[in-house]
Amino acid sequence: MMPSSGKINIAATAQRLDVDNRIPLRYYYRIADNILKQADIFRAEKNIIDLYVMLLRFSGLVSETVPSHRDYRASLQSQKIYLKKKLLNALNELEELKPAVMQKINELNRRYTYQSNSLQRSAVKNQSLTYLGMAKAVRPAAQELNYNGSRTQKFSCSKPMEEQFRRMSLNLLRPKEETLSKHSILGPNGLYGQWQPPKTNIQVQYPSNIDLTPIEFPSLQQPIENKLPGKSDHSNSETEASSTESTVTIGNFENSQKCHVDEPCPMISFEESETIPNITRQPSPPPVLLQVQDLVPAISPQVTEGDCRIDNPSTDGLVTSESPLQLHIATTMMESFMKLAKSNTDRNLETCGVLAGSLKNRKFYVTALIIPKQESTSDSCQTTNEEEIFDVQDKKSLFPLGWIHTHPTQSCFMSSIDLHTHYSYQIMLPESVAIVMAPRDSSRKHGIFRLTTPGGMSVIRQCQKRGFHPHVEPPDGGPLYNTCTDVYMNPNLNFDVIDLR
Template sequence: MAGSSFQAERPMSIREITAKAQDFEFSESIPPKYWLRTGETLLREAQIYEREQNDQQAYMLLMRYTNLIAEKLPTHSTYKQPENRAGVKAAVKTLREVMTTMEVLKPQIDARYNAYMEKNQHSSIAVDNDGSRASTWANFAASDPAVAGNTTTLDAEENSQLAVKIAHKEIRRRDAARRAVRQAGVSEREERQRRTAGLWDHWDSGLSRDGASASRDDDEMRRNMEASRRRMDGSHDIVPDAVRRTQVNPRPAPERNGTSDYRYPSITRSQPVRYEDDFESRSRSISPPRPLPPKPPKERFGEVYQPEPPPRPHPNERFGEVYEPEPPPLPGKDSLHPIEHPIEASMSDPKATFTFRPSAYLENGNPLRTIFLPPTLRTEFLRYAESNTRRNLETCGMLCGTVISNAIFIQQVVIPEQENTSDTCEMINESAFFDYVDSQENAMVLGWIHTHPTQTCFMSSRDLHTHCAYQIMIPESIAIVCAPSKNPSWGVFRLTDPPGMQCVRACTKPGIFHPHEESNIYTDALRPGHVFEAEGLEFTIVDLRPDS
């Protein structure tokens, strides 16, 4: 399969990953509660990449989280307001655990980078097969921690069906692990607390502390943030002294293939797929060499050797021709046992891992992971929206899913409680929606879908401002617009970056429909963008509306 695999050979150094982690734009126009939700998303993604043993990407996400909570967020003008205090405190409490995890990942990243540099210290500039300089994609890949140095990366477009199989297999594995946790007596609430390190727990109770308790909390928060700042400014070699002093029982370094406290089993890195060896072994098993004909028996002394008479001719044998029976058909396209693609065949190996490379890039050059979208998702969602559509009311749903092998799979549409008009759709009772999302293992909000009952398929000013919050949390986030009475009847969009994200964040104009100065403010995300429809991808729709 041409182009199905590619190796971005050189791994990244800690210094390069750290620079990548700190390269994001922090804006005061975004309220702290959205930045805290972004932080939780970073932790969830990091947990997935760590479990898949993608150490570089896990380290980058954890470093970005540390930078956000310890460096950026305290500069926000509303950082110390009472409604933000409990959320900030809960986030700061996670810094010690986050940095301990980074210290576990760092030696593995250093070892891989140093081994590569020692092996290739005399190598020349990377070249393509034709001898030219490395391609633009390869240059981008070399600066993407999710793919740089990985053994084999896959192209999403050419391997969409393989992606579906990988997703279903991994989702089943996670479900089995979750059932095992339940059987061990761990409640759903306790699981959520352990998984998210308590980031969103006890917000209300945190607001009712007495003065002395608040002062102690402030001191602890200050020490943790100062330690984090020194950690990021230093050489990344040790846990900061302020953090070490507060660690009563620091977490031991987990064994990569073992189990530690509430960690799912990890999977060993795969070896490069060797097409030649695989096909040679298959050809040997399919077409074994023909045995030599037996030698005629030796002539006994005094006897005349009489050869056996030739076999009777086969009914289909033509005169003068030697009949050769047809060999059994080789496994292939028209066989009951088709030849399996080597990459797909390796899925049966429990140690095999896969990494999908980015399928598109933002306007600023940052990679966009592939989003796999079920093709029937929008038509199923329109069935739930039908009653509103008949009354000329918009309906919205949230797109939820997870990261698997550096690709994003949309698994669910969650329809929250909402207030609807002909031009707007506003989610109400946000806490119920986020409680549901938090109860789903590794689930993330990946965008939204909404209807335009009588309008065309486009992004209104209100839509753009709504979507900006999603795209800040996850750059790949998408907005699906369904206009069932128009042509085109649907579209998948994202804000450009730049100039769309910057324009919307800076916009303070009121009203549902208002103009923006930039014309290139949003763009299509469906192919040739980063969104691919994947036949057979399973999904569900969950309706949280009380009257549903």
């Protein structure tokens, strides 16, 4: 797993989870089970680095966090024995994996260093080429001609005209050679041509009688009649046609440059054709990265929403360890939830649901929407029987991936109660998200949020207040929570609706 700097840092991936005595001890047991479940999946996928990280997290949780809980001594002895047995197995597997993991990490770090150096060299080279091209474009063309100072020596061209033009037009669309030759100040043949005198068949006739009477210009309000050339004037027609052709060529060249720079040129021909086009069915669209418009909560001025975006995966599919794994949600899930919540929404009552899913190839997929028994008001919602939720997750072997709830009378934001509620979900799994549905918000109908780490998580962990209340700013000066833009809306993902009400 890659740290923010790009290189793999195992120590940063297995940080200790601080204990919070407000959370029941059974929640920490469930966290341990979820970590072991992820380890089993990574072991089956032969992902030794993520497996190593999960075992480290489990070891720290069982040996440091759980024994620090105030209810640990009063817990069942069978649970303690079970955890100690799992801890010994994890420690033994860590020792076995350590040589292979260290070798893999060193290999990936060397590869990352090599790729970074290559990208830097390429960037410097491209920057130099761009600078040279700009310098060539600014310099007058006469500076390309060298004169040695002797009268007997002639001017010599240091670079051919094609080379000069190539450097001057690195980012521009190159015109046709015909167009370039027509408008070159050196003539159609460029530097290699010879000067041609004017043709003798073209004669210039001057008027014999010069009229010195002043010229009367027509009024601006009167229309000016343009006299078209007749067909008999063959030479003048050819001259005007040549001029018109040149003008059209220049216009096409300028339009092509503008089209190339501002917008892509159209490649579709609108010629009429009697043939019937072949209809090709396109495959299903891929998952789309969800883009959520930022919105500052009205009741929390100190909160500004940023991005909790994951880094681009490397060639081995490893991403930043501090960032969560990808989370995929079905495109129709939020719409289905709003249909289930319609009766409460019409009465200005909140509705909540639980998100659960699976893990495959380092991606979480929301495959179940659980609607638990709940008590609702116009600005709060609370589940009443969490054991039913845990039973469903255990029977289907699902991970807790967050929750979703409505704001029927408010805007799209995370209230102080929402932050405390989501804190327990994010303790269970760092990838958990909170989805807020606000049908009456004109600027944004929904938002997907996550507490910042460690800023927002530390503030909520130390906060002992209840109900609606303001929170202090995190020590790092950042926001309490972020709008997640690493969530993918997957049109091919199916999910089950489990209504426990």
